[in-house]
Amino acid sequence: MATAAPHAAPHAAPTTAPHTRPLPANPGLAINGGTPVSAAAVPFMQTALAQADIDAAVAVLKSGMLRAWKKCEELETRMAQMSSARHAMTCANGTCALQLAYEPLFERGDDVLVPAWTYIATVSMVVARGGNPIFVDALPDTMQIDMADAARKITPRTRAIAATHLYGCPVDIDAVQALAAKHNLKVVYDAAQAHLATYKNKGIGAFGDAVTYSFYATKNLATGEGGMITCNDDALARQIKLLRSHGETDKYLHEQVGYNYRMNDITGAIGCSRLDRLEAETKKRQDAAARYDKILSSIPGFTTPKTTPGATSAYHLYIARIDPTKFLCTRDQFCDALKAEGVPTAVHYPRPLTRQPAFSQFVKDGGASCPIAEKLCHQVFALPMHHGLTDEHFKTVEAALRKVADAYRA
Ligand SMILES: Cc1ncc(COP(=O)(O)O)c(C=O)c1O
Numbered sequence: 001m002a003t004a005a006p007h008a009a010p011h012a013a014p015t016t017a018p019h020t021r022p023l024p025a026n027p028g029l030a031i032n033g034g035t036p037v038s039a040a041a042v043p044f045m046q047t048a049l050a051q052a053d054i055d056a057a058v059a060v061l062k063s064g065m066l067r068a069w070k071k072c073e074e075l076e077t078r079m080a081q082m083s084s085a086r087h088a089m090t091c092a093n094g095t096c097a098l099q100l101a102y103e104p105l106f107e108r109g110d111d112v113l114v115p116a117w118t119y120i121a122t123v124s125m126v127v128a129r130g131g132n133p134i135f136v137d138a139l140p141d142t143m144q145i146d147m148a149d150a151a152r153k154i155t156p157r158t159r160a161i162a163a164t165h166l167y168g169c170p171v172d173i174d175a176v177q178a179l180a181a182k183h184n185l186k187v188v189y190d191a192a193q194a195h196l197a198t199y200k201n202k203g204i205g206a207f208g209d210a211v212t213y214s215f216y217a218t219k220n221l222a223t224g225e226g227g228m229i230t231c232n233d234d235a236l237a238r239q240i241k242l243l244r245s246h247g248e249t250d251k252y253l254h255e256q257v258g259y260n261y262r263m264n265d266i267t268g269a270i271g272c273s274r275l276d277r278l279e280a281e282t283k284k285r286q287d288a289a290a291r292y293d294k295i296l297s298s299i300p301g302f303t304t305p306k307t308t309p310g311a312t313s314a315y316h317l318y319i320a321r322i323d324p325t326k327f328l329c330t331r332d333q334f335c336d337a338l339k340a341e342g343v344p345t346a347v348h349y350p351r352p353l354t355r356q357p358a359f360s361q362f363v364k365d366g367g368a369s370c371p372i373a374e375k376l377c378h379q380v381f382a383l384p385m386h387h388g389l390t391d392e393h394f395k396t397v398e399a400a401l402r403k404v405a406d407a408y409r410a
Pocket residue numbers: 007093094095096118119121122164190192193213214215216225226227
């Protein structure tokens with residue numbers, strides 16, 4: 001089973017992170033030389049290709065037609081249908097997808113409401129477009145963008161909302177659309193982590209002006225690199241297609257300036273092959289999340305991730321939270337001890353975007369207006385999440401959580 005590292009954290013934890021504390025000596029913990037719960041680590045993710053994926057890529061290689069063609073078109077048709085969208089457009093990666101979606105929807109100098117709590121690309125592409133990001137806090141239960149805070153932060157120059165369906169869980173789409181309708185805002189949903197998530201029994205492609213996806217090597221639908229935009233407006237779809245390929249309307253006729261952000265058919269073929277299994281794999285992720293909910297609810301000191309009412313999460317990540325007041329250790333010390341017991345974890349994310357040096361010119365209050373995001377960065381940790389988790393893996397996770405929690409309880 002192959003595993004791949006998640007995106008590396010670009011910076012150390014915020015300076016306000018609780019300092020590492022000396023911990024009670026507990027020789028039973030594996031981190032102190034005791035016997036680990038499991039000698040073999042639970043795989044954090046599962047990214048191995050199936051033989052069918054390899055065969056699909058080889059068939060394209062043998063055909064000699066490597067450019068974006070039939071396999072990209074097939075991926076577009078199927079993803080449009082599966083996400084309840086009218087149009088789907090493949091592109092080079094999820095970052096390009098955001099850039100392609102933002103460019104036609106707002107102008108340089110516009111204010112754009114963005115989550116303080118998400119991966120950097122949602123916001124860095126707003127900045128690349130020339131927009132001013134206005135950081136919105138997260139909800140404490142779902143960890144998704146807080147639309148009441150967004151409403152408070154509207155300015156006369158606000159033109160758009162960029163909302164991430166973080167960890168695979170759709171945001172409160174009704175609230176986003178209501179605010180957008182009231183203030184005439186464009187809406188882009190970043191679904192890089194949320195393929196096949198639903199809201200009110202529809203695919204997430206049914207909502208907003210555009211929805212973007214990533215097929216990065218660790219995503220639920222992984223092709224190595226790759227991305228997609230879905231939308232329901234014919235004119236916008238045309239604009240995005242033009243931008244994706246140098247504004248070309250006929251051979252060497254360029255109606256506007258654009259980019260080369262195209263996918264290729266090797267990537268398209270891997271995507272189509274993996275798409276055959278995505279529904280079944282998503283169901284397994286949802287089952288795994290239900291098992292983790294049950295385990296964590298029975299151990300005091302943890303909070304389970306809540307799903308937005310009316311939504312189903314694709315559980316790209318299962319993000320638990322530790323209550324630092326209930327333990328003698330920090331989150332990082334807890335995770336180090338879990339790792340020694342055979343349970344790897346990861347932190348998404350070690351700091352809110354309001355504390356990213358890249359955005360310092362847009363943050364005047366040091367992040368004080370996003371207090372929930374400030375808290376989350378010290379509390380969140382991701383447990384292993386993928387379609388290949390076994391009963392044995394869940395037993396290991398549960399035993400390790402109990403062992404470390406008992407050793408470090410305040
Ligand atoms: C929420 C979110 N948006 C955008 C991206 C960017 O996607 P890509 O890595 O395909 O450019 C990612 C990738 O990690 C992501 O998690």
